[in-house]
Amino acid sequence: xxxxxxxxxxxxxxxxxxxxxxxxxxxxxxxxxxxxxxxxxxxxxxxxxxxxxxxxxxxxxxxxxxxxxxxxxxxxxxxxxxxxxxxxxxxxxxxxxxxxxxxxxxxxxxxxxxxxxxxxxxxxxxxxxxxxxxxxxxxxxxxxxxxxxxxxxxxxxxxxxxxxxxxxxxxxxxxxxxxxxxxxxxxxxxxxxxxxxxxxxxxxxxxxxxxxxxxxxxxxxxxxxxxxxxxxxxxxxxxxxxxxxxxxxxxxxxxxxxxxxxxxxxxxxxxxxxxxxxxxxxxxxxxxxxxxxxxxxxxxxxxxxxxxxxxxxxxxxxxxxxxxxxxxxxxxxxxxxxxxxxxxxxxxxxxxxxxxxxxxxxxxxxxxxxxxxxxxxxxxxxxxxxxxxxxxxxxxxxx
Amino acid sequence: xxxxxxxxxxxxxxxxxxxxxxxxxxxxxxxxxxxxxxxxxxxxxxxxxxxxxxxxxxxxxxxxxxxxxxxxxxxxxxxxxxxxxxxxxxxxxxxxxxxxxxxxxxxxxxxxxxxxxxxxxxxxxxxxxxxxxxxxxxxxxxxxxxxxxxxxxxxxxxxxxxxxxxxxxxxxxxxxxxx
Numbered sequence: 001x002x003x004x005x006x007x008x009x010x011x012x013x014x015x016x017x018x019x020x021x022x023x024x025x026x027x028x029x030x031x032x033x034x035x036x037x038x039x040x041x042x043x044x045x046x047x048x049x050x051x052x053x054x055x056x057x058x059x060x061x062x063x064x065x066x067x068x069x070x071x072x073x074x075x076x077x078x079x080x081x082x083x084x085x086x087x088x089x090x091x092x093x094x095x096x097x098x099x100x101x102x103x104x105x106x107x108x109x110x111x112x113x114x115x116x117x118x119x120x121x122x123x124x125x126x127x128x129x130x131x132x133x134x135x136x137x138x139x140x141x142x143x144x145x146x147x148x149x150x151x152x153x154x155x156x157x158x159x160x161x162x163x164x165x166x167x168x169x170x171x172x173x174x175x176x177x178x179x180x181x182x183x184x185x186x187x188x189x190x191x192x193x194x195x196x197x198x199x200x201x202x203x204x205x206x207x208x209x210x211x212x213x214x215x216x217x218x219x220x221x222x223x224x225x226x227x228x229x230x231x232x233x234x235x236x237x238x239x240x241x242x243x244x245x246x247x248x249x250x251x252x253x254x255x256x257x258x259x260x261x262x263x264x265x266x267x268x269x270x271x272x273x274x275x276x277x278x279x280x281x282x283x284x285x286x287x288x289x290x291x292x293x294x295x296x297x298x299x300x301x302x303x304x305x306x307x308x309x310x311x312x313x314x315x316x317x318x319x320x321x322x323x324x325x326x327x328x329x330x331x332x333x334x335x336x337x338x339x340x341x342x343x344x345x346x347x348x349x350x351x352x353x354x355x356x357x358x359x360x361x362x363x364x365x366x367x368x369x370x371x372x373x374x375x376x377x378x379x380x381x382x383x384x385x386x387x388x389x390x391x392x393x394x395x396x397x398x399x
Numbered sequence: 400x401x402x403x404x405x406x407x408x409x410x411x412x413x414x415x416x417x418x419x420x421x422x423x424x425x426x427x428x429x430x431x432x433x434x435x436x437x438x439x440x441x442x443x444x445x446x447x448x449x450x451x452x453x454x455x456x457x458x459x460x461x462x463x464x465x466x467x468x469x470x471x472x473x474x475x476x477x478x479x480x481x482x483x484x485x486x487x488x489x490x491x492x493x494x495x496x497x498x499x500x501x502x503x504x505x506x507x508x509x510x511x512x513x514x515x516x517x518x519x520x521x522x523x524x525x526x527x528x529x530x531x532x533x534x535x536x537x538x539x540x541x542x543x544x545x546x547x548x549x550x551x552x553x554x555x556x557x558x559x560x561x562x563x564x565x566x567x568x569x570x571x572x573x574x575x576x577x578x
Contacts, residue, residue, distance in 0.1 A: 046534060046535070047533075047534055047535040047536065047537075050535040050536065052544060054520075054545060055544055055545055055549075055551060056551070058551075059551050090425055091425075093425060215508075217453060217454060218507055218508045218509065219507075219508050219509050220454065220455055220456065220507065220508075220509030231481075233481050238481075238484050239484060239486075330424040330425065331424060331427075331429075331488075332424070332425060332427075333427070333457070333477060333486075333488070335456065335479075335486075342456060344456070344457065344477075346457065346459060346475070346477070348461055348466075350465070350466040356461070356465075356466055357461045357462075359457070359459040359475075361456060361457040361477070365512060365513075365516075366509055366512070366513070368512075369508075369509060369511060369512040369513075370508075373508075398535060399535075
């Protein structure tokens with residue numbers, strides 16, 4: 001007996017994910033066109049969280065805008081603070097002391113570990129594994145405790161200032177940080193053991209959402225997503241900023257550009273970040289954390305403000321609305337390697353107290369624009385896996 | 400890459416009147432060019448082995464209404480040569496009356512969303528863009544908020560927000576007035 005294949009009449013179905021969907025981690029909408037369970041077309045719609053940060057930047061002075069930058073990418077706030085401070089310092093042509101640069105590197109790398117822990121954990125939750133998330137969050141909480149110790153806030157850190165840092169590390173910081181660095185490998189090993197050779201994880205991530213080298217270049221992919229596709233470009237090594245050239249670490253490169261490679265790149269990057277943190281703590285130089293107070297870019301020390309008329313006037317000149325330092329006419333763009341990719345602030349100044357234009361080069365937006373390309377021919381359930389692997393932060397996506 | 404003066408000669412020779420100038424600020428070179436010729440300049444920078452800028456990092460725009468410049472708007476392209484690790488900035492100037500310039504999508508696909516963003520926030524149109532619609536603001540929105548003549552507070556968009564009334568509302572209101 002032969003079975004005759006009967007042509008079924010089929011039609012394409014449009015499925016709407018979001019704007020509020022548990023797997024999108026932020027308000028973004030994906031309109032998926034389906035043929036059976038296979039995706040034929042994906043149309044992302046963004047802008048639900050558009051807050052006009054760039055417009056706001058034209059009305060806030062250089063130090064006030066620092067508080068806005070960490071609200072953009074709330075998973076890696078320190079990296080945003082540092083990126084903005086670096087761009088402003090390039091514009092003003094000042095260089096912060098070595099100690100401040102090292103502390104910035106330390107904070108950036110701790111942020112990178114926290115960001116990758118959340119990313120891997122959230123992606124595992126999306127795919128159906130809850131344990132990884134909890135194991136990762138335990139370590140992340142401890143990193144956030146360190147942030148709280150340093151600057152008083154866990155999420156909205158606002159730690160950098162133009163010309164230095166908000167304050168120096170407290171004495172109790174170093175033993176706690178060393179303790180954390182000692183215990184972090186256990187968490188990485190747990191994640192590694194739970195996922196790397198896990199049959200279900202491999203099935204859900206290998207060959208999913210892959211993008212080739214040429215396409216990745218064309219779409220402007222950077223960070224772990226770009227490196228998973230084989231782009232050998234890490235700004236920390238190629239264009240070192242904030243004394244990254246002093247530290248010894250490796251860049252992790254993938255080759256397939258799929259979700260699994262992104263996971264491997266992120267997991268190994270955490271080990272490298274750990275190496276950098278250790279080197280910072282071992283070699284942390286003594287000295288000031290701010291540029292010279294006479295330069296009028298930073299606030300004078302508190303005792304001076306309270307005890308001398310010059311200090312009071314100085315404080316007044318920096319903080320009052322119609323005073324403040326005046327930058328030269330020009331523009332600056334400093335690329336930095338944030339956990340998601342190339343993050344840079346493009347600041348145009350017309351010589352006034354507020355920048356004339358502040359543009360963020362948002363890695364989330366640019367990585368997300370390759371999403372329709374990655375989803376060609378994938379299944380519906382893969383959309384969730386790929387979304388998780390891009391680590392889109394809606395605040396930065398829409399700004 | 401060629402030093403600044405030689406680069407200016409080469410570009411002046413190739414683009415004649417469309418080429419405006421090259422400026423330098425803290426070590427970053429900026430090529431200024433008229434908007435209509437930006438595509439051939441970008442193609443030259445990408446394909447010419449002397450430049451070989453293979454990566455488009457960023458597209459944005461600046462409204463020069465208060466600052467002054469060669470025209471009202473400049474569209475800014477940040478290019479990167481990943482092999483020799485060099486960056487350069489291209490500024491394409493477009494007029495207020497006809498803010499149009501060719502799209503860079505044939506060279507880099509990353510231009511797609513970023514050009515939509517520039518269109519949405521500045522009202523600069525990109526010729527040849529397949530889907531030039533608003534990306535951040537809703538489709539019915541009429542203004543381009545990052546232009547300098549648009550106020551920070553908006554233009555009364557909030558006044559038109561629908562007032563949501565719930566049945567429970569009156570009851571709570573009554574109680575508040577009673578207290």
